[in-house]
Amino acid sequence: MSSLRTRLIIFTTLLAGVAIVSVVAVARAWRNEPTHSSAPAKTSGASLAALTAAPHLLFRNTDNDSTYGRLTLASLSKPDGARAVTPLECDRVDFAGGHGICLQANRGVLTSYDAVLFDSAYHQIAKVKLVGSPSRARMRPDGKVAAYTAFVSGDSYAARSFSTRTLFLDPATGRRLGQMERFTIRRDGKVFRNIDFNFWGVTFEHHGDGFYATLGTGGKAYLVHGHLSTRSANVVDVPPFVECPSLSPDGTRIAFKKRIEHGLSPVTWRIAVLDLKTKHVTLLSEKRSVDDQVEWEDNEHILYGVSEPHAVESDVWRVNADGSGKPQKAMTGAWSPSIAGGYQLSAS
């Protein structure tokens, strides 16, 4: 081996190189981080009042500028047009009946998560601590109930498998109305119980207090149909793995993410639509993996977010609900779209 002096020189050179590469990498990532951006909004501003007067969309803004992460509004007739940015920061958002739920992350050395309940002026009414990182958020169309799902153990030091918690909240006060894990579940009329029950992805019926959700147990996922008033739900007799359901405006179909197995490679998700009457499942023409609870734009179209790995920005795409056509980009720099002001059923 060469002399100690030579080795020390080699080592010091390496240390210097490593330090430079690390500092440059971190500095570049820092500059690219949208929350550090002071760039003006890319999309021209519109007034909140003008947008809320007509049917509109709420979504998480993912333009890489100073509006990044903010709850933002756009017109339903021109979703990629002018935007109005609110002060709320949301990872997931849903709005209906004058009330909204916004799941947000307070990033720090130890990240914490909150559900912010807000009114039609986008003012915070109540804030509830989440037990884990946010996954799904939905409002009942009448605005009287909010539901959310959070991962309980998304941490590396936690269990090897994940668990979720799904809660119902009163959006006017933040009071807890029910916890899915405590509901009575029945299958074929008999009580169905297992210690590994996980629930996620609530979608509400448009009238009454009925809802659908996913129940995961024993490596399978089932669609359940329940009622908040009776704190109970039944396993729906449809094929398994109807996950993250989203009920169509006319209440006849459920859009969901369909699990596609690839042997040893990880599972991917295709958007599919289940006809509740015929139990027929149609795969939609979107071929990319979509791990999301999708949103119906109207009875014929579905909206969903797509983001490339490592990308800060994401886009919202639109696809026909009957499997026809090709997916089209509906909005640039958006995520977690929510149709506000109710569906215009007669207009469609």
Place this chain on the structure above:
Amino acid sequence: MYTSVRNIPAAAVGRRSRRGRIGANVFLLGLVSLFTDLSQEMVTAVLPLYITFQLGIGALGFGLVDGLYQGSSALLRLIGGLAADRGGKHKQVAGVGYGMSAVSKFGLVASAGTFAPITGFLVLDRLGKGVRTAPRDAMISMSADENVLGRAFGIHRALDTVGALLGPLAAFILLAQIPHGYKSIFLVSACISLIGLAILILFVRNPEGAEDRAERGPRVSVRAAAGLLGRRDVSSIVIAGSALGLMTISDGFVYLVLQRSAGIDPRWFPLLYLGTAFFYLALAMPFGSLSDKVGRARVFLGGYVLLVLMYVLLLSSSPGTIIVLACLGLLGAYYAATDGVLMALASTAIPERLRTSGLAIVTTATSTTRLVGSILFGAIWAASGPEASVKVFLVGLAIALPLSALALFRGRQQTA
């Protein structure tokens, strides 16, 4: 001249007669492990967040990755051990292992968010860990006098744990500042792993005489390595380590039990891990020295007595801060009293010629039973809940402990 060749730190030379010699290799290998662990823990800390949120793959997919790399390192550990003994090239074999982990970090940076390569690189990292552990521990054991082996392993494990403490801290601080900066975290991690590898290549020396021994002595064969199990002193260590490992609740589960019973906010979860590491770090050297004085088997078994105490505390219905802290303290102390001490204990039983293979056999046996124990614990938890699971393991460990003590002390007497 003897002293300068062996790279004895100045402080150790003067007290050599009384305290025994701990060579520079031990400290250097400690630094290698510090940087490698720092690099590794940075990735481990953010990987689940990265996979589930950035790539949107879902936690189930992550379970697959985790399972894949659990099983993959056992075989390679044995192969690595044999290879190191055969040529007496412990440093080179360990270097291959550290190199594999460094390559895997750069691979993560380059894999641009697709899942299959990420899985591949994680497996490569685990395999690297499998290859390097036994030759590294063998080098530590050959770089210190026998009467201070416990202390030498304690020093190494303490340095190693510094890295394990700093890694998550560095990762979370970086991620707090740059929430989308996963790739830069991976790159920093890869750079840090290079520092560890460079210390090994540039400064660590193969233990003196190891190559000579390998060349002159009979060729180290699989049979010769397996023959170690025929020796009472070695087999008793393997049996005791395996039996106790089977009844060890993995720390992930310990934290989950604590989190549930004490109602700890999940975001504090990383702190449980850091708390344990802190106690481990503080106690690794003192317990190692203690084992040199009062006997390594005693301290090793004492560590499991601490673990029994922790199981008892785990069963308290609504533990407060003090009990949670006590649990972390006992868990850290248990690690400090068992991990390096077991290697020191095994090193005194295994001849230098077969040291790496022997240590590989011991760690493969204990880590395999630990994995089985983990699966068992999870299964009982799923069927009857966490309390039942802890109770079963408490009873199991209480039975395994005296039996292991008997095996260890009898095994020693037979050969002594």
